[in-house]
Amino acid sequence: xxxxxxxxxxxxxxxxxxxxxxxxxxxxxxxxxxxxxxxxxxxxxxxxxxxxxxxxxxxxxxxxxxxxxxxxxxxxxxxxxxxxxxxxxxxxxxxxxxxxxxxxxxxxxxxxxxxxxxxxxxxxxxxxxxxxxxxxxxxxxxxxxxxxxxxxxxxxxxxxxxxxxxxxxxxxxxxxxxxxx
Numbered sequence: 001x002x003x004x005x006x007x008x009x010x011x012x013x014x015x016x017x018x019x020x021x022x023x024x025x026x027x028x029x030x031x032x033x034x035x036x037x038x039x040x041x042x043x044x045x046x047x048x049x050x051x052x053x054x055x056x057x058x059x060x061x062x063x064x065x066x067x068x069x070x071x072x073x074x075x076x077x078x079x080x081x082x083x084x085x086x087x088x089x090x091x092x093x094x095x096x097x098x099x100x101x102x103x104x105x106x107x108x109x110x111x112x113x114x115x116x117x118x119x120x121x122x123x124x125x126x127x128x129x130x131x132x133x134x135x136x137x138x139x140x141x142x143x144x145x146x147x148x149x150x151x152x153x154x155x156x157x158x159x160x161x162x163x164x165x166x167x168x169x170x171x172x173x174x175x176x177x178x179x180x181x
Contacts, residue, residue, distance in 0.1 A: 003138060003174060005033040007074045008130070009067055011041050014077070018123065022077070025127045029149075029165060030134065031176050035072075043080055056082040056090050060102050068099040073137045075130060081106040091129050091153060094136035101133035107156060125156065127164045140170055 006026060010019050023034040046054045046062070063076045075094070082090050082104045091108070094101025108125040110118045131149045143150035148167035153159045171177045 003030050003032045003073075003176065005035065005072045006030065006134060007035045007037060007067070007069065007072050009063070009074060009076045010036070010038045011043065011076050012079045014038070014079075018126075019077075021123065022126060022130060025164065026130050026134065029131050030138070030174075039067075043078065046080075048083070051083055052081075053083040053089065054078075054080045056084045056093050056102060060093055060095070060100060063102060064095070064098075064100045070099075072099070073101070073134055074099060075101040075103060075134055075137070077126070077130065078102060078104050079106055080104060091156075091159070092133040094133040096136050096141070097139040098137055101137045103129040103133050108159070113156070121160070124164060125159050128153075128159050128162060131164060131166070135166065135170065138174055140166075140173060143167060143170055145169065 008023050008026065019036055023036045027034040043054060046059045048055055063074060068074045082102070084090055084093065089107060092101060092103035105126055108129065109122050110116060128149050135150045140150050142152040145151065145167040147163045148170055149162055149165055150170050151162050168177060
């Protein structure tokens with residue numbers, strides 16, 4: 001079964017080489033095409049001055065209304081700090097079995113935690129977050145398999161503990177079981 005294609009929208013400044021590599025990883029994981037699009041959207045309407053963060057729920061609704069296409073999954077990649085009212089922060093979110101998701105790189109960099117810059121680790125974390133949120137958009141819930149990318153992540157260390165890939169069970173649910181992984 002071929003899954004619907006994906007549109008990856010980079011909102012803000014990202015190195016094109018990194019975006020291309022992210023799109024390749026996502027495409028390989030879901031065995032579908034990834035169309036890359038760069039946007040320079042003003043995110044200030046989503047900023048909550050009391051929290052000094054951006055409202056993930058409102059931004060997700062905006063992505064849905066402005067960018068979602070009928071037969072594709074759309075995920076926006078941002079660099080701002082996201083929250084939802086019931087959580088201090090989020091790495092991303094998506095509509096379960098919906099068309100859209102968002103992922104933020106804000107809390108994925110080592111520098112955020114007083115550690116030395118590590119571009120490879122940042123890239124890996126970003127791939128994991130994109131694959132995870134797209135998994136929700138494709139209908140996957142949080143998985144209990146320890147290395148599965150669909151395992152819930154509360155802290156960045158949780159992201160580091162899982163792989164960039166869907167476990168065999170999650171692949172089977174989506175009909176993309178890959179015997180090579």
